[in-house]
Amino acid sequence: MQLENFSLMIRITFRQLEILQAVADCGSFSRASEKLHLTQPAVSMQIKQLENLLDMPLFEHAGKKIRLTEAGNVALRSAGIVTRELNDLEQSLANLKGLRGGVLTVSVASTASVFAARLMALFRRQFPDVEVSLNVVNRETLLRHLTENVSDLALMGTPPEGYQLSAQPFMDNPLVIIAAPDHPLARKRAIPLKRLLEEPLVVREPASGTRGALENFIRERQLPFKPTMEMNKNEAIKHAVEAGLGVGLVSLHTVQAELTSGQLSVLDVEGFPLKRQWFLVQRDGKRLSPAAQAFAELVLSKGPSIMAAAETKTG
Numbered sequence: 001m002q003l004e005n006f007s008l009m010i011r012i013t014f015r016q017l018e019i020l021q022a023v024a025d026c027g028s029f030s031r032a033s034e035k036l037h038l039t040q041p042a043v044s045m046q047i048k049q050l051e052n053l054l055d056m057p058l059f060e061h062a063g064k065k066i067r068l069t070e071a072g073n074v075a076l077r078s079a080g081i082v083t084r085e086l087n088d089l090e091q092s093l094a095n096l097k098g099l100r101g102g103v104l105t106v107s108v109a110s111t112a113s114v115f116a117a118r119l120m121a122l123f124r125r126q127f128p129d130v131e132v133s134l135n136v137v138n139r140e141t142l143l144r145h146l147t148e149n150v151s152d153l154a155l156m157g158t159p160p161e162g163y164q165l166s167a168q169p170f171m172d173n174p175l176v177i178i179a180a181p182d183h184p185l186a187r188k189r190a191i192p193l194k195r196l197l198e199e200p201l202v203v204r205e206p207a208s209g210t211r212g213a214l215e216n217f218i219r220e221r222q223l224p225f226k227p228t229m230e231m232n233k234n235e236a237i238k239h240a241v242e243a244g245l246g247v248g249l250v251s252l253h254t255v256q257a258e259l260t261s262g263q264l265s266v267l268d269v270e271g272f273p274l275k276r277q278w279f280l281v282q283r284d285g286k287r288l289s290p291a292a293q294a295f296a297e298l299v300l301s302k303g304p305s306i307m308a309a310a311e312t313k314t315g
Contacts, residue, residue: 014086016050017079019043020058024068024076050075084149091289100129102291107135107142107151111173111210111234111251112278116155118306123295130291138232140207146283152292154281155299157209166286167279170303174252174273175210178237180244181265191269193221200228200246202237213274214249238264249274278303 022032023043033040051058058072068076091102104123108116113136120134135151145151146165159167177196179186185199197218204211211227218225228246231237237248238255242263252273258264280299282288288296 011053012050014082016046017082019046020050020072020075020079021083023047023059023066024072027065027067029066091287101131102129102289103131103133104289104291104295105133105135105151106153106155106295107137107145108155109139109142109157109209110136111157111254112155115171115253115303115306119155119295119299119303122302122306123298126298127291127294132291138205138207139209146281149283149286152282152286152288153296153299156279156281157213157276159279159281164284165281166284167281168300169277169279170300171278172304173276173278175213175249175276176252176255176273177247177267177269178241178250178255178258178264179247179267180242181262183244183247183265183267185247185267186265189268191267193218193270194223196247196267196269197223197226201226202229202231202240202246202248203227204234204237204249205230205232209276210249210251213276217271217274 019032019036019038022035023029026032026035029043029047030040033043036043047058054071054075056071057069058075059066060069087103106116106120116134116136120132123130124132135145137145139156142151142154142156143160143163146154147163157173159165179199185191185196203214215225229240231240234250234254237250238258240246241248242258247267252266255264255266259266280296282292282296
């Protein structure tokens, strides 16, 4: 049986597994063919050959759509394992040749996108031969990227408990209340939290770290947390607040340009800014490639100074 399984393994090609993943991700043969720059018949033929090798159908039709069969789901999980192992092999070989190649994948919380892009630009100037990918995602997706080993590293706020993650703080992340410059509270000082909560409150979605920080701060003071609007992007919060739809909570790092131009103002609310930090995060026990290690060192050593320089330039 072991010899038969080995024979099957060497007859399945990596290209077939790659096509299986693409069809599953795209949900159709035609979109997968566009993604892979292949003809649709070529994609269909490779899937058919893979089904013949496995002696089981991998997809079934549901109306005009296709979906994985039970055997397809099993094959897809194995394809993911093979892909990760080959990526590990690529990284190990990159170890032998230093940073004259290799791949780096970083996921960042949307609130960190501005300075993350600056850090990545500096890294690219220092190591132009490294292939880099920067994924700006919400907190939920970012955690999934880490746990599924999609990303080497992540930049985010305080990581939650219950995940097997290693985190190092590298920069302060003050959270502030913003309002339109003509808001009645814009010129007030030492605004009581209770008074602030009389205003319409614009916040991020429930899984957001900034939303969680505000919710905890309010409930610790035994006041009701009743947001008026939820937004899944910081840009949406800024636009809503600028339009006069309420007050909002954002990272101070995300509103420097708007504060300088006078589009937004920071309210002087008692207890604010909320003191948080940015963290460099990776999976526990993950062996970083030279590229990932170099990026981690850049973040920890240069992160605060790069952000300070950017804010000075904006100012």
